[in-house]
Amino acid sequence: MKFSTKGTYGLRAVVELATRYGEGPVSLSAVATEQGISEAYLEQLMRSLKKAGIVRTARGKSGGYLLTREPVNISVLEVLRALEGSTDVVDCVGSGANICENACTCSARPLFLKLQSRINAVLEETTIGELTEDHIEQKKRIEHARLS
Amino acid sequence: MKFSTKGTYGLRAVVELATRYGEGPVSLSAVATEQGISEAYLEQLMRSLKKAGIVRTARGKSGGYLLTREPVNISVLEVLRALEGSTDVVDCVGSGANICENACTCSARPLFLKLQSRINAVLEETTIGELTEDHIEQKKRIEHARLS
DNA sequence: TTCAATCCCTACCGTTTCACTCGGCTTTAT
DNA sequence: ATAAAGCCGAGTGAAACGGTAGGGATTGAA
Numbered sequence: 001m002k003f004s005t006k007g008t009y010g011l012r013a014v015v016e017l018a019t020r021y022g023e024g025p026v027s028l029s030a031v032a033t034e035q036g037i038s039e040a041y042l043e044q045l046m047r048s049l050k051k052a053g054i055v056r057t058a059r060g061k062s063g064g065y066l067l068t069r070e071p072v073n074i075s076v077l078e079v080l081r082a083l084e085g086s087t088d089v090v091d092c093v094g095s096g097a098n099i100c101e102n103a104c105t106c107s108a109r110p111l112f113l114k115l116q117s118r119i120n121a122v123l124e125e126t127t128i129g130e131l132t133e134d135h136i137e138q139k140k141r142i143e144h145a146r147l148s
Numbered sequence: 149m150k151f152s153t154k155g156t157y158g159l160r161a162v163v164e165l166a167t168r169y170g171e172g173p174v175s176l177s178a179v180a181t182e183q184g185i186s187e188a189y190l191e192q193l194m195r196s197l198k199k200a201g202i203v204r205t206a207r208g209k210s211g212g213y214l215l216t217r218e219p220v221n222i223s224v225l226e227v228l229r230a231l232e233g234s235t236d237v238v239d240c241v242g243s244g245a246n247i248c249e250n251a252c253t254c255s256a257r258p259l260f261l262k263l264q265s266r267i268n269a270v271l272e273e274t275t276i277g278e279l280t281e282d283h284i285e286q287k288k289r290i291e292h293a294r295l296s
Numbered sequence: 297t298t299c300a301a302t303c304c305c306t307a308c309c310g311t312t313t314c315a316c317t318c319g320g321c322t323t324t325a326t
Numbered sequence: 327a328t329a330a331a332g333c334c335g336a337g338t339g340a341a342a343c344g345g346t347a348g349g350g351a352t353t354g355a356a
Contacts, residue, residue, distance in 0.1 A: 001228075003149050003237050004343065008256050015255040027302065036250070041345055047304080060353025061301045076259060080149075089151050102184070105290070107163040107283035108156050111224060115270050122263050135255035142253070152314065175331065189316055195333080208324025209330045 003084065009037050010045045010083040011076065011131070017055065018071035018132040025057070025064030045083060052082030072129030080123060087123060089116055151232065157185050158193045158231040159224065159279070165203065166219035166280040173205075173212030193231060200230030220277030228271060235271060237264055 012035050020026050028046065032039040046065060049055045054074060055065045067074065080087050088094050092109060093116040100106070160183050168174050176194065180187040194213060197203045202222060203213045215222065228235050236242050240257060241264040248254070 001149065001151050001155070001232055001235050001237065002239075003260075005345095006343090007149070008238060008254075011256040011259070012254065025302095029302090038345065040347080043303080043305095044345090057303060058353095059303050059351080061299095062354060063302050063352085065303090084149055087149050089149065090156060091150075105283075105287065106156075106160065107279050108159040110282055111159070111270075111274055111279060112151075114274075115267065118266050118270055119263065122259075122266055126259055126262075131255050131259060134258055135253075139253065154315090173331090177331085186316065188318075191332080191334095192316090205332060206324095207322080207332050209328095210325060211323080211331050213332090 001089065003080070006045055006048075006083040007080050009035070009042065010049065011079055011128075013037070013042060013045065014049065014054065014067070014074070014079055014128055015132050015135055017065060017067050018074075018128050019136065021067055021071055025062070025066055027064040031065070048082050049079070052078070054079060054082055067128075070129065071132050072127050074128040075124050076126045076128065076131070077120065077123035079128065087119065089119070149237065151228070154193055154196075154231040155228050157183070157190065158197060159227055159276075161185070161190060161193065162197065162202065162215070162222070162227055162276055163280050163283055165213060165215050166222075166276050167284065169215055169219055173210070173214055175212040179213070196230050197227070200226070202227060202230055215276075218277065219280050220275050222276040223272050224274045224276065224279070225268065225271035227276065235267065237267070 013031050016031050016034055017026055028043055029039055031037075032042045035042075046055060046057075050057060050065075053068055056068050057063065057065055077087065086094070090112050092100050092106070093112050161179050164179050164182055165174055176191055177187055179185075180190045183190075194203060194205075198205060198213075201216055204216050205211065205213055225235065234242070238260050240248050240254070241260050
């Protein structure tokens, strides 16, 4: 019941791109260095994000990655799904998905359905824009505290 | 971000014990057969539940497993924790746990904190007693539909 | 035109977890 | 005494995790 590092790394990378939204392509090495993530590993994650239509790329020298949309129009759910494959806590709660044959007599399923809807609510309503704003605020507070 | 089968199997087993609460020990084979779970595997899960103080055992012939408390006094969170080790979505949201050194600058952490509190709320407020009642109701409805 | 900085892609690899299985031991009602 | 139950440690094949390595294609700038 853990998110893998893909989710965490990927979210952080997308937020990093969001802070530089509108400033042109950001190179992989820039993101990797800033976030302390292995460059080669992050590249794989970026490919998933690209396939999912969350980022696009500029190739060649001075190329890099860009968000395809404004940060407020990207939900956390979308990003996590692109990276982790699915955010379902069990297979049998997906829409129309792999419902096991005894689903209707499974005593745990009602719980999982409720839990999943709560989780999806949080992940859908939270956007990369929010995360980014909060993060910038947080950095400002730290800087302020350091100077005083 | 999936629960392993330990969680699902274990919950179902505990509900099975709950439906027979007050009727004496229930053998492993009875639970395994009823729920369609491998007996040897279920035994391991039962061991975890015992260590956590959720079930107790009667040894020897006509022995078996019993809940240590009334089903309404057992939360789903407790059961899942016993089986899965932890229900935290990332390590850095635990109380006092492994907070990574850059936690205060991690742009994803606020999201995970919020998500975790929502998850814990559901898992804490839901009891084995509720699950069991719902399950019995459900079985009745199915039986009723079959007869008509 | 060449060169260096980029992204693109496939393959591999050591470790851990999952979902079991196996076999032998101890306890206890009958 | 015996058979039915729980107790316990070890092993196992497959998959996922968290990377690494190395080559290729594209492009801006010298």
